[in-house]
Structure formats: structure tokens, C-alpha cells
Amino acid sequence: MIHRLFRCGSxxxxxLQRGRVGALCMSVLLAGVISLLTLNTAYADETAICYNxxxxxxxxxxxxxxxxxxxxxxxxxxxxxxxxxxxQLMAEQKSPVADVVYLGVSSAFQAxxxxxxxxxxxxxxxxxxxNLKDPQGYWFAIHSGTLGFFVNKDALEGKPVPRSWADLLxxxxxxxxxxxxxxxxxxxxAGAVAVNQALGGSFDNFQPGLDWFRKLKAxxxxxxxxxxxxxxxSGEIPILLxxxxxxxxxxxxxxxxxxxxxxxxGTISVPYVMSLVMGAPHEANGKKVLDFVLSDxxxxxxxAAYLRPVRSVQMDPAIAAKFLPASDxxxxxxxxxxxxxxxxxSFGQQYLQxxx
Numbered sequence: 508m509i510h511r512l513f514r515c516g517s518x519x520x521x522x523l524q525r526g527r528v529g530a531l532c533m534s535v536l537l538a539g540v541i542s543l544l545t546l547n548t549a550y551a552d553e554t555a556i557c558y559n560x561x562x563x564x565x566x567x568x569x570x571x572x573x574x575x576x577x578x579x580x581x582x583x584x585x586x587x588x589x590x591x592x593x594x595q596l597m598a599e600q601k602s603p604v605a606d607v608v609y610l611g612v613s614s615a616f617q618a619x620x621x622x623x624x625x626x627x628x629x630x631x632x633x634x635x636x637x638n639l640k641d642p643q644g645y646w647f648a649i650h651s652g653t654l655g656f657f658v659n660k661d662a663l664e665g666k667p668v669p670r671s672w673a674d675l676l677x678x679x680x681x682x683x684x685x686x687x688x689x690x691x692x693x694x695x696x697a698g699a700v701a702v703n704q705a706l707g708g709s710f711d712n713f714q715p716g717l718d719w720f721r722k723l724k725a726x727x728x729x730x731x732x733x734x735x736x737x738x739x740x741s742g743e744i745p746i747l748l749x750x751x752x753x754x755x756x757x758x759x760x761x762x763x764x765x766x767x768x769x770x771x772x773g774t775i776s777v778p779y780v781m782s783l784v785m786g787a788p789h790e791a792n793g794k795k796v797l798d799f800v801l802s803d804x805x806x807x808x809x810x811a812a813y814l815r816p817v818r819s820v821q822m823d824p825a826i827a828a829k830f831l832p833a834s835d836x837x838x839x840x841x842x843x844x845x846x847x848x849x850x851x852x853s854f855g856q857q858y859l860q861x862x863x
Contacts, residue, residue, distance in 0.1 A: 611693025
């Protein structure tokens with residue numbers, strides 16, 4: 508007698524009585540489902556979702572690797588910018604996905620106003636200067652950078668390295684200048700504030716900055732929405748309005764022929780901050796991440812990536828020596844971050860009107 512085999516899951520078996528076949532298949536499938544759910548739960552327990560933690564920006568890749576090694580918490584890379592992150596958090600308010608978020612400082616004021624972040628005072632809270640944290644713990648700085656020109660000298664085709672905001676308006680740099688979209692990305696808005704302040708404007712008067720962008724339009728600027736580090740290294744964007752830490756990383760870690768320029772007319776230095784997301788699904792893990800980025804090890808990792816740590820940890824002298832001289836950094840001025848936040852949305856609207 509030849510037996511027909513039947514398949515139950517991935518196993519071929521001889522036939523049983525008809526009633527027992529269904530029961531056996533059901534038990535095999537149910538065991539598989541339980542196993543999968545258990546695996547997913549275990550993985551979720553080791554996860555923290557960070558919005559706007561791109562590996563190519565501020566060397567988040569090394570920070571995320573260290574977080575996993577020290578805490579066992581996995582953090583997927585995320586390439587949103589500050590504006591996109593806030594929009595996503597607002598869309599997900601009824602069912603949050605992210606646990607923590609990394610933002611330019613003025614964007615953090617918006618996140619608080621929109622109710623998408625919650626207070627948390629991490630370890631080393633008292634080490635953070637008062638003007639670099641929300642008093643209730645809604646956000647706090649982890650590091651800062653100075654805005655200037657990140658220049659790929661090989662891609663300039665023999666033209667001189669620009670030294671001023673005025674230089675960027677020269678026709679010889681047509682098609683060579685990039686900046687992130689100021690109506691969406693915080694670094695783009697920081698660049699707009701920097702040029703506006705340097706040319707005599709204020710938070711009550713953005714006209715000098717808007718006039719500068721109107722003139723720059725003739726040079727056909729490249730305006731990406733996300734970090735454009737790789738596009739500078741490839742030469743696609745020879746001159747990018749960006750922070751010192753990206754330029755130093757390109758020069759000293761990626762051995763690229765690049766230079767960082769603090770423009771003659773002046774610029775600004777700004778902090779980047781982190782927050783715990785309201786309703787974070789892995790809140791305990793999110794808190795561990797926030798504790799780590801302010802720990803001695805986390806702060807040293809930021810310093811190794813050429814950022815200015817928010818805590819007064821000792822920067823490796825070999826790293827510190829690679830920064831431009833203090834006389835250049837004297838041209839970088841602080842600004843009122845609350846006023847900067849208040850004006851961000853209205854500036855974005857004015858910018859779009861000028862550029863379209």
C-alpha cells in the first residue's frame with residue numbers, strides 16, 4: 508500500500524485520522540507563532556528608536572555602536588532632519604513610534620510647544636549650563652558646532668577658497684554652493700540666521716539675510732533636505748554651509764582635501780539637543796540612551812568627532828589642535844535661542860517666497 512504524504516508546516520508526514528491532521532497542523536503553527544512573538548518581544552526590549560540620528564552626521568554611527576556595546580540597546584539609523592522629525596512625531600501622537608529625538612535647539616522649542624516631547628532630567632543634568640537646557644527637562648544640549656563653509660578644494664576647479672558671505676555671491680561659484688533647506692532642516696535655518704546676523708540683521712529684521720539668498724539664487728545653489736556630507740566628499744557640492752565638525756571629520760578622518768572657513772563677516776555657534784518623546788514605547792531604553800550621550804564616554808565620543816561637548820570633559824589635545832585658531836572662533840557669536848525658535852517658522856515662509 509502506497510501512503511500519500513501530507514505537509515504540516517515544513518514537515519512531510521504520513522496520513523493520520525482526518526481529525527488529528529488538523530489538530531497536529533494547528534499545534535505546529537501555533538508553536539511557531541508563539542516563538543515568533545517571543546523573539547519579537549525580546550528584540551523590542553533591546554530597542555530604542557531615535558528620530559534624526561543619521562550615521563553620517565556628527566558621527567552618530569560611532570555613538571550608536573557604543574550605545575549598543577555598553578547598554579545592549581539597538582538604535583536604527585534615521586536620516587530625518589529636525590523639521591521632518593517634528594512632523595513625524597506630530598503625525599504619530601496617538602501611537603508614538605520614536606523614543607528619543609535629536610534636534611537643532613530652536614526646533615526643540617517647537618517640539619515642546621507641540622506636545623511631542625516629555626520632561627526627563629538625565630544623569631549629569633547638573634553639569635549642563637542653564638542656558639543649554641529646558642528648566643523642566645523637556646530638552647537639553649549634548650554638543651554644539653560652529654557654522655561656516657565646508658569646502659572641497661579639489662572640486663573648486665582652481666578657484667580660490669571663499670572667505671566671506673560676500674564671496675559666495677560671486678559668479679565664479681555658480682552651481683558650486685549648497686545649503687540645507689532652511690524651511691525644514693535646522694542647519695539650514697542656522698545658516699540663514701548666521702548670514703543675517705553677520706550682515707547686520709536681527710531676529711526682528713531678516714531682510715539682510717533674505718536679500719543675500721535672493722542674490723545667491725543667481726548662483727543656482729543646491730538645496731538638499733538631509734545631511735549632504737557624502738555629496739561634498741564626492742565633489743558634487745564643492746561648498747556647503749555646514750558645521751565645523753563635519754569639515755574636520757572629512758579632513759582628518761576621511762583624509763579629504765577640504766577646508767573649514769569661518770566667514771569674515773561673522774557666524775554663530777549653536778547647540779544640538781535631545782529629548783524623550785511623549786508616550787515613548789520603549790521609555791526605559793530611551794532614558795538609558797539619553798544618560799549615555801551625556802556620560803563621560805558619550806561626551807568623549809562627541810569630542811572625538813570634533814564637536815564641542817556640552818559638559819566640560821577634557822578634550823584630547825590632539826583633537827583640539829585640529830580646530831581653527833581661537834582668533835577665528837572669536838567671529839562666532841551666541842544668539843538668543845528662544846528668539847531663534849520664535850522666528851523659525853515665519854522665516855521659513857519668507858524664505859520660500861523669496862526662492863520660488
